[in-house]
Amino acid sequence: MPDTFRRRMRKLALLAIAAAGLAGNLPAQPRRTIAPPSVAEDGRITFRVLAPDARALQLNAPWAGGQTALARGEDGIWTLTVGPVAPGIYSYTFQLDGVRVLDPHNTAVKTWSGGNASLVEVPSPEPRPYDLSDVPHGAVHAHYYDSESGGTNRRLLVYTPPGYEKNADRAYATLYLLHGSGDDESTWSEVGRANLILDNLIAAGKAEPMLVVMPNGHPVPWSRNRRGLRSGNTEAFRADLLDAAVPLVESLYRAKRGREHRAVAGLSMGGGQALHCGAGNLDRFAWVGAFSAAARGPDEDEAIGTLLADPQRANARLSLLWIAIGRDDFLLQRNQQLKNRLDAAGINHTYLLTDGGHSWPVWRDYLARFTPLLFRD
Amino acid sequence: MPDTFRRRMRKLALLAIAAAGLAGNLPAQPRRTIAPPSVAEDGRITFRVLAPDARALQLNAPWAGGQTALARGEDGIWTLTVGPVAPGIYSYTFQLDGVRVLDPHNTAVKTWSGGNASLVEVPSPEPRPYDLSDVPHGAVHAHYYDSESGGTNRRLLVYTPPGYEKNADRAYATLYLLHGSGDDESTWSEVGRANLILDNLIAAGKAEPMLVVMPNGHPVPWSRNRRGLRSGNTEAFRADLLDAAVPLVESLYRAKRGREHRAVAGLSMGGGQALHCGAGNLDRFAWVGAFSAAARGPDEDEAIGTLLADPQRANARLSLLWIAIGRDDFLLQRNQQLKNRLDAAGINHTYLLTDGGHSWPVWRDYLARFTPLLFRD
Numbered sequence: 179m180p181d182t183f184r185r186r187m188r189k190l191a192l193l194a195i196a197a198a199g200l201a202g203n204l205p206a207q208p209r210r211t212i213a214p215p216s217v218a219e220d221g222r223i224t225f226r227v228l229a230p231d232a233r234a235l236q237l238n239a240p241w242a243g244g245q246t247a248l249a250r251g252e253d254g255i256w257t258l259t260v261g262p263v264a265p266g267i268y269s270y271t272f273q274l275d276g277v278r279v280l281d282p283h284n285t286a287v288k289t290w291s292g293g294n295a296s297l298v299e300v301p302s303p304e305p306r307p308y309d310l311s312d313v314p315h316g317a318v319h320a321h322y323y324d325s326e327s328g329g330t331n332r333r334l335l336v337y338t339p340p341g342y343e344k345n346a347d348r349a350y351a352t353l354y355l356l357h358g359s360g361d362d363e364s365t366w367s368e369v370g371r372a373n374l375i376l377d378n379l380i381a382a383g384k385a386e387p388m389l390v391v392m393p394n395g396h397p398v399p400w401s402r403n404r405r406g407l408r409s410g411n412t413e414a415f416r417a418d419l420l421d422a423a424v425p426l427v428e429s430l431y432r433a434k435r436g437r438e439h440r441a442v443a444g445l446s447m448g449g450g451q452a453l454h455c456g457a458g459n460l461d462r463f464a465w466v467g468a469f470s471a472a473a474r475g476p477d478e479d480e481a482i483g484t485l486l487a488d489p490q491r492a493n494a495r496l497s498l499l500w501i502a503i504g505r506d507d508f509l510l511q512r513n514q515q516l517k518n519r520l521d522a523a524g525i526n527h528t529y530l531l532t533d534g535g536h537s538w539p540v541w542r543d544y545l546a547r548f549t550p551l552l553f554r555d
Numbered sequence: 556m557p558d559t560f561r562r563r564m565r566k567l568a569l570l571a572i573a574a575a576g577l578a579g580n581l582p583a584q585p586r587r588t589i590a591p592p593s594v595a596e597d598g599r600i601t602f603r604v605l606a607p608d609a610r611a612l613q614l615n616a617p618w619a620g621g622q623t624a625l626a627r628g629e630d631g632i633w634t635l636t637v638g639p640v641a642p643g644i645y646s647y648t649f650q651l652d653g654v655r656v657l658d659p660h661n662t663a664v665k666t667w668s669g670g671n672a673s674l675v676e677v678p679s680p681e682p683r684p685y686d687l688s689d690v691p692h693g694a695v696h697a698h699y700y701d702s703e704s705g706g707t708n709r710r711l712l713v714y715t716p717p718g719y720e721k722n723a724d725r726a727y728a729t730l731y732l733l734h735g736s737g738d739d740e741s742t743w744s745e746v747g748r749a750n751l752i753l754d755n756l757i758a759a760g761k762a763e764p765m766l767v768v769m770p771n772g773h774p775v776p777w778s779r780n781r782r783g784l785r786s787g788n789t790e791a792f793r794a795d796l797l798d799a800a801v802p803l804v805e806s807l808y809r810a811k812r813g814r815e816h817r818a819v820a821g822l823s824m825g826g827g828q829a830l831h832c833g834a835g836n837l838d839r840f841a842w843v844g845a846f847s848a849a850a851r852g853p854d855e856d857e858a859i860g861t862l863l864a865d866p867q868r869a870n871a872r873l874s875l876l877w878i879a880i881g882r883d884d885f886l887l888q889r890n891q892q893l894k895n896r897l898d899a900a901g902i903n904h905t906y907l908l909t910d911g912g913h914s915w916p917v918w919r920d921y922l923a924r925f926t927p928l929l930f931r932d
Binding site for chain 1: 604605606607608609610611651652653654655656657659662663664666667670671687689692694695696697698699707708720807
């Protein structure tokens with residue numbers, strides 16, 4: 179019996195070592211399991227970090243009032259409760275003894291070359307258009323391509339709606355959906371859930387089945403173009419989109435040709451790019467959306483200047499110019515100025531002032547409001 | 556002039572605030588930029604962390620000798636050089652004042668519900684089959700599907716080779732490629748670069764153009780099935796693969812039907828699953844690959860027992876049974892036992908003992924060696 183016991187203990191020890199090896203780590207001591215942030219029914223979020231030896235721990239979260247200290251418990255677990263916070267997805271980091279780190283107990287991460295962050299989702303008691311629900315799902319396809327302005331081995335994602343494979347005779351209109359300066363081509367689907375939003379709206383009959391193309395908005399590498407706001411990147415992106423991405427998509431997919439079947443929209447930096455590409459190329463796009471846009475004035479952006487200079491032509495060609503901005507967004511004034519200029523020039527547009535700031539809960543909401551308006555006669 | 560200067564400074568300050576807002580963070584103080592780990596020509600890796608207020612900082616990296624302390628410099632930057640390390644990709648974490656954290660200066664992250672890790676790539680002076688090079692690229696497609704054993708809204712990825720869209724009359728053989736317990740369906744492409752490996756081998760004429768299907772190997776959620784090694788998960792996965800994933804792929808893609816056009820291979824947990832699904836279903840698969848497999852003996856796995864019980868039948872149906880394991884792998888003994896049993900039973904197989912341990916450099920290499928053998932007459 180002692181032999182059996184010893185064998186079992188030895189097997190258990192080997193299994194523990196194997197498990198540690200599988201995880202790619204050999205912890206110095208057994209780790210206690212701490213859950214990711216918990217969200218109460220009222221929307222308050224509680225953060226917990228096991229850090230018995232830390233001297234200082236703060237939460238970095240602009241949406242929760244900036245930098246806030248966690249309190250150390252006797253068990254070495256630091257805690258902080260914030261909110262209530264409206265349903266949606268939020269990013270945050272910690273300062274751990276002065277070092278900015280991700281939440282060690284939360285594996286949900288937004289990655290990007292500009293800096294990673296941890297993610298927490300505040301669920302809604304009501305169904306939301308971004309839920310992963312039991313409706314028919316479309317697919318998301320990743321392609322590499324080369325372009326003269328963007329270089330080799332660029333990547334874009336294409337959403338095809340449910341039924342695309344079966345309806346081999348049907349062609350679809352296309353939304354080109356552009357990300358922000360802190361994102362890449364995967365962020366609209368992975369954080370913004372653009373594919374799930376379209377799945378749900380299509381299932382509910384609220385949006386036309388459409389293709390959604392998510393290109394990469396940084397043809398000029400971010401390291402040479404901090405925040406992507408320089409005009410060199412905007413121009414390179416326009417050429418990449420028009421001369422490489424659109425032809426690629428229309429050669430690989432059953433996309434309807436012609437300006438009335440193409441929309442371009444984006445958030446933040448991508449909102450500025452959507453205005454630039456849309457306003458400057460109404461022969462290619464009839465539908466334009468700017469979400470919390472890093473819009474530039476006509477003095478800075480020739481394309482917007484051209485739009486404002488000939489309102490009659492613009493109104494004849496724009497099926498929709500849709501601008502949305504949050505009351506707490508640091509870009510509010512710039513968008514207000516754009517609206518005033520459009521008003522003064524008599525250019526038809528929709529201007530939506532909403533709650534919220536410069537963040538993903540707002541952008542998911544804008545996409546769910548914008549796409550039902552597209553490609554309607 | 557002072558006015559101009561003041562305006563410029565004010566604009567700069569606003570831009571800095573805007574940039575901080577765009578990044579979703581408001582740092583308490585300006586951050587110094589520290590580069591991700593640097594890799595010298597000889598393969599030595601230097602880690603750097605800016606942590607003036609930290610008291611202890613260690614590297615966790617089994618491939619570099621386990622847990623090793625970094626040394627604090629007078630500038631508050633901690634450094635450590637390890638290696639030389641062979642070309643390939645490696646994961647690691649830090650212990651910062653006792654807390655396991657990702658590298659705060661490195662945005663390359665392997666995410667998974669079992670625990671995230673930072674990634675560092677040691678480049679090779681020679682071209683490698685996993686390089687992103689200027690050859691025609693295939694595409695990677697993400698699909699949701701439902702299955703009786705795996706539940707609703709499961710996700711799998713499908714690689715289609717270059718030319719798939721243009722060669723509308725051509726059908727392709729299919730490799731089902733299974734991940735490890737610490738991975739999900741995205742890991743073989745995102746960390747393993749399976750798509751780039753196929754692109755390069757196909758361009759060089761070394762592998763047949765084929766479909767590669769990357770399903771999720773955790774139909775039983777990891778939280779209820781630590782490390783995915785329990786047999787309940789293995790059986791649920793087999794049913795999910797055979798009854799849902801294969802039919803889905805063969806309905807959506809131009810996949811050749813029949814056992815001789817299907818291969819199944821995997822790493823670690825997925826290697827065990829590949830042996831189980833392959834050995835137990837030679838009516839469905841003719842090609843089987845086990846990379847550093849968490850192989851189970853015939854007493855534990857009915858499928859392997861059946862294979863060993865009828866060697867003649869197995870040899871008649873197996874086009875290839877390919878087993879590879881690293882000399883430093885903690886699963887070496889188990890794979891050696893499997894080889895001995897196959898030898899004793901007279902079952903044809905290839906057994907490859909290589910350098911390396913239980914890690915991604917090895918698995919990329921195994922995929923590049925295995926796929927050229929597939930679907931040859």
